[in-house]
Amino acid sequence: MLDQTIDLDRTFQALADRSRRSMVERLTLGPASVSELARPLAMSLAAVVQHVQVLEACGVVRTEKVGRTRMCRIEPAAMTAAEQWITDRRRGWETRLDRLGDVLSEEAANSKEHP
Amino acid sequence: MLDQTIDLDRTFQALADRSRRSMVERLTLGPASVSELARPLAMSLAAVVQHVQVLEACGVVRTEKVGRTRMCRIEPAAMTAAEQWITDRRRGWETRLDRLGDVLSEEAANSKEHP
DNA sequence: CACATAGTGAAGTATCTACTTGACCATTGG
């Protein structure tokens, strides 16, 4: 429960990279090996492994070694935390706007009552 | 419409920093000047200005100079794009799980029919 | 066995990030 901030740092950081997002997109279709994730990307396998490690460090991806291949699957709970942070901020902002709307419509009503 | 990827990069990157997230949280309560944003943070005013520029570059914050103070307000549309990206991935992941659930319950039904 | 495939580990590097300091400019209030 504590130190969600570090996880949020890591998760947003992880999603701030196009290659890593494309890996996540691929993994929403189902589990894949590291070299499968590497195939569409123009970089070395070693680089892809490093990206996978970033995704694993923030909990967005879980991996498991099967024989000589490392299978990756998505673990959406970590992404949900990030999503939730944004949602909460938006809700705060929207309720503030709602109150502003209330004030404005109340003022409008008052000016109708006292023209 | 095109090049949302760059904006997504920038938005996630912007949110990947505790100080910037705390500025966004403050701004959901209402507009604030740069020095108001700086007050609770243990860093120089110049550093805060740079953070504000990051938030402005990805569209999450809009600023306007009034006299000698720069007022900042939140612009939630940019954050919505980031939120939406996560939501879409989760939806893809969930529907995949739903289909898996269908397959499993169908298999269960079959094994009941042919025990 | 021999060879290919899949990944690991370490080291190096160019670029980016999150700051700092210090000089400077603009607005405002006494």
Next chain:
DNA sequence: CCAATGGTCAAGTAGATACTTCACTATGTG
């Protein structure tokens, strides 16, 4: 006017990031 306040600009820096290459270790397959 003049001092304080609010911000700007430029330059520098320590550490992080996103790669690379190369040497190496499993693990499958003909």
